[in-house]
Amino acid sequence: MVRVETPLSYIAKRWTPSTDVVRRAALSAVVMSVFIIVTGGAVRLTGSGLGCDTWPKCTDDSLFATPEQGLHGAIEFGNRMLTYVLSAAVGWAIIAVRSAKPRRRGLTRLAWSQFWLVMGNAVLGGITVWAGLNPWTVAGHFLLANCLLAVAVITWVRTGEGDGAPRPRVPRPVRGLSWAVLVTTVALIALGTTVTGSGKHAGDSSDVPRMPWDWTAAAHVHAVAAWVVCALAVAVWLALRVVDAPADTRARARDLLIVLLAQGAIGYVQYFSDVPEILVGLHMLGSALMWIAVLRLFLGMRERPEVTAGTPAREVPAVTVAS
Numbered sequence: 001m002v003r004v005e006t007p008l009s010y011i012a013k014r015w016t017p018s019t020d021v022v023r024r025a026a027l028s029a030v031v032m033s034v035f036i037i038v039t040g041g042a043v044r045l046t047g048s049g050l051g052c053d054t055w056p057k058c059t060d061d062s063l064f065a066t067p068e069q070g071l072h073g074a075i076e077f078g079n080r081m082l083t084y085v086l087s088a089a090v091g092w093a094i095i096a097v098r099s100a101k102p103r104r105r106g107l108t109r110l111a112w113s114q115f116w117l118v119m120g121n122a123v124l125g126g127i128t129v130w131a132g133l134n135p136w137t138v139a140g141h142f143l144l145a146n147c148l149l150a151v152a153v154i155t156w157v158r159t160g161e162g163d164g165a166p167r168p169r170v171p172r173p174v175r176g177l178s179w180a181v182l183v184t185t186v187a188l189i190a191l192g193t194t195v196t197g198s199g200k201h202a203g204d205s206s207d208v209p210r211m212p213w214d215w216t217a218a219a220h221v222h223a224v225a226a227w228v229v230c231a232l233a234v235a236v237w238l239a240l241r242v243v244d245a246p247a248d249t250r251a252r253a254r255d256l257l258i259v260l261l262a263q264g265a266i267g268y269v270q271y272f273s274d275v276p277e278i279l280v281g282l283h284m285l286g287s288a289l290m291w292i293a294v295l296r297l298f299l300g301m302r303e304r305p306e307v308t309a310g311t312p313a314r315e316v317p318a319v320t321v322a323s
Contacts, residue, residue, distance in 0.1 A: 012099040025096035026156040032089040033149040034288045041284040043079045045277040049133045049203030051076030055126030090114045110155040117148040133208045135197035153295045162306035174239045175301045181232045185294045188225040194218040200275055230260050249300040256293040263290050
């Protein structure tokens, strides 16, 4: 049986990227994932969500935006074109990871999963247009974009690690706190969609349906969740200092606190200033940066060493707690 060589295997046979190249390729997918979240928010905040009448074409007769659709059509179509830039970044990450030596199958699967998330969210974006910016599909579109960001960050972090079994760097109670931060942050991001789904900036000047509750009540619930995340983040930061955790893990906890402080300030200012578009956009950027910081902190609680000959893959050393 003759084995057919794929384009990826052909490239991998003839090119071995350096570790720095692989990490930069993975980071490019992270950057573009953040960028597409922010520009997607800009589409909604400028009222351009239905700037293109349909999907995948912009009108029934044209793939591109037409002069009659004006600025809104150009903004919506431009955001669609950015999906191709995002796909290129993800494709570059797939090629670089696949070509690394020795071959890292788990990392390659992570990179490929980004591609399928991009494709899935593109389809969901089209459904959102067909549904006239239904707030539930808009929320799903945003949450799936954050799933893509999560996988991109995990891939990026993993490019700097080995493929050995995870080994804890801090005691179990501290790792439990990091799990709590992760879970409550997921809830916080989901609750944020209930605020935007019921509040202003529906995404178009037409009569767009909204979620069936008062947006100020949703904002208060969202704020409570934010305070819970902040309290847990402070607890993790203190715990890491008590157990004398590695310096890079403590630095990630500090970075998360800084992002949370800035994000909280923006959130309260936008609420009390009648949610101006520019602050909502900054809040969306802050949300993406917060999610990255949470994931990096969570992943910093363990390490994956290189697998070397004679070293058991699942050897887990005890964690020493400083007295």
